[in-house]
Amino acid sequence: MKIESRIGKSTSSDRQIYGFLTDFNNFERIIPADRVSQWESSADRCSFRVDPVGKATLEIVEKKPCSLVKIASVPELSSYSFIIWIQLKRMNEQDTRVRVTIEPHVNRFLLSMIKSPLKQLVDGIVDQIEKFDFSQ
Numbered sequence: 001m002k003i004e005s006r007i008g009k010s011t012s013s014d015r016q017i018y019g020f021l022t023d024f025n026n027f028e029r030i031i032p033a034d035r036v037s038q039w040e041s042s043a044d045r046c047s048f049r050v051d052p053v054g055k056a057t058l059e060i061v062e063k064k065p066c067s068l069v070k071i072a073s074v075p076e077l078s079s080y081s082f083i084i085w086i087q088l089k090r091m092n093e094q095d096t097r098v099r100v101t102i103e104p105h106v107n108r109f110l111l112s113m114i115k116s117p118l119k120q121l122v123d124g125i126v127d128q129i130e131k132f133d134f135s136q
Helices: 014-021 024-029 108-131
Strands: 008-010 036-041 045-050 054-064 068-073 081-092 095-105
Touching: 008 108, 014 024, 014 081, 014 095, 024 036, 024 045, 054 081, 095 108
Parallel strands: none
Antiparallel strands: 008 095, 036 045, 045 054, 054 068, 068 081, 081 095
């Protein structure tokens, strides 16, 4: 089951947002601090804790310039397996639409417990992207 964020709107260009999102060292500035703890990162990999989901280590597995960043959990370093897509759609130079989708690979019982926190997480990331000034 995929959990999709609402579609957000940023006044930054798709190029600026894409450049930012393809370096995990930048992510700490846009992730919801009330949802994520124990953050560590390099350009290509990051690890953190999300309660009640647990510990996760992520790496970028696919990039499509200015339109998609696909991120996957590293199975041997994560409590659960999941994939995250961050999609960008350029409307014009100062209007980029953003959607974050997460697909957790967990049993149905656990999914029922984590669905709401994951929905809040993906919407929170979109909220942060909307507010962030990527021109800096």
